[in-house]
Amino acid sequence: MLKANLLHKFKLFDEFWTPKIIGELNDQYIKLAKLKGEFIWHEHQEEDELFYIVKGTLLLRFRDRDDIQLNEGDMCVVPAGVEHLPIAEEECWVMLVEPKTTLHTGTTKTDRSVAVEEQNWI
Amino acid sequence: MLKANLLHKFKLFDEFWTPKIIGELNDQYIKLAKLKGEFIWHEHQEEDELFYIVKGTLLLRFRDRDDIQLNEGDMCVVPAGVEHLPIAEEECWVMLVEPKTTLHTGTTKTDRSVAVEEQNWI
Numbered sequence: 572m573l574k575a576n577l578l579h580k581f582k583l584f585d586e587f588w589t590p591k592i593i594g595e596l597n598d599q600y601i602k603l604a605k606l607k608g609e610f611i612w613h614e615h616q617e618e619d620e621l622f623y624i625v626k627g628t629l630l631l632r633f634r635d636r637d638d639i640q641l642n643e644g645d646m647c648v649v650p651a652g653v654e655h656l657p658i659a660e661e662e663c664w665v666m667l668v669e670p671k672t673t674l675h676t677g678t679t680k681t682d683r684s685v686a687v688e689e690q691n692w693i
Numbered sequence: 694m695l696k697a698n699l700l701h702k703f704k705l706f707d708e709f710w711t712p713k714i715i716g717e718l719n720d721q722y723i724k725l726a727k728l729k730g731e732f733i734w735h736e737h738q739e740e741d742e743l744f745y746i747v748k749g750t751l752l753l754r755f756r757d758r759d760d761i762q763l764n765e766g767d768m769c770v771v772p773a774g775v776e777h778l779p780i781a782e783e784e785c786w787v788m789l790v791e792p793k794t795t796l797h798t799g800t801t802k803t804d805r806s807v808a809v810e811e812q813n814w815i
Contacts, residue, residue: 573770574761596741596770597721597792619718621790639696648695648718668743668790670719 577603577625581664583693589685590667590675591693602667602690606659613677614654618670622647627663632656699725699747703786705815711807712789712797713815724789724812728781735799736776740792744769749785754778 573594580593580603588610590602606629622629623646631639631647634654641647649655676684695716702715702725710732712724728751744751745768753761753769756776763769771777798806 572758572761572772572775574763574767575769576764576767578766594743594768594770596743596790597719599719601743601768601770621716621718621723636694639694641696642698644700645696645698646716646723647697648716648723650694653694668718 573601577666580693581605581625587662588683590690592690593693595671596668599668599670600673600687600690602669603693604665604667606657606663606665607661608659610657611676611679611681611683612654612656613679615649615651615669615673615677617651618673619651620649620673621666621668622649623666623668625664625666627659627661629663629665630658630660632658695723699788702815703727703747709784710805712812714812715815717793718790721790721792722795722809722812724791725815726787726789728779728785728787729783730781732779733798733801733803733805734776734778735801737771737773737791737795737799739773740795741773742771742795743788743790744771744779745788745790747786747788749781749783751785751787752780752782754780 587607590604592600594601624641629641709727709729712726714722716723746763751763
């Protein structure tokens with residue numbers, strides 16, 4: 572059974588924009604990611620995605636609505652089909668919950684995409 | 694779109710053992726609950742349940758395995774079908790993620806059960 576301390580898990584890796592899987596529930600993965608800089612615009616057509624900010628600040632930009640700034644202790648659910656661009660001016664640590672089928676960069680395929688099978692468990 | 698600060702949301706209610714719904718993703722609810730004392734033994738037959746400790750300490754007892762103590766920043770996923778008993782010696786604040794179909798006290802019906810339609814949004 573999964574028992575994990577988030578801050579402890581975050582000490583186990585340093586890479587940015589490479590989600591690590593720490594657990595699963597109801598056909599979704601729980602992932603941790605360190606973010607720094609600007610990612611890419613993308614959307615997940617079928618999957619809602621939960622962001623929970625463990626450390627730092629994350630700006631989520633959207634095409635069709637106002638930006639959202641998330642600070643430590645904030646959470647946000649980006650609904651399926653909503654294009655978004657995560658930007659972390661400074662290093663930011665997030666927990667994600669999303670279906671196992673969720674692709675890292677959604678319908679956008681780039682050299683920054685990390686396949687689910689490469690999102691190793693920690 | 695949901696954006697919420699967990700600590701802020703926890704200031705909006707005082708009752709113990711009465712989950713409040715703050716958001717949803719992928720046919721699950723995100724809930725907050727304040728816990729104090731001992732709950733009841735129960736299981737959710739089809740649904741995995743995520744516990745994330747925002748404040749305090751929670752002991753999870755199991756029939757078929759060792760107890761787990763969860764401290765602030767810890768998370769645990771109780772798999773479907775695993776009977777559990779949450780005990781909070783002191784006040785404890787938790788975030789839960791579980792399918793919308795999840796019953797508060799699982800297959801056990803008691804006067805402490807709170808129907809999902811009474812787990813108001815905050």
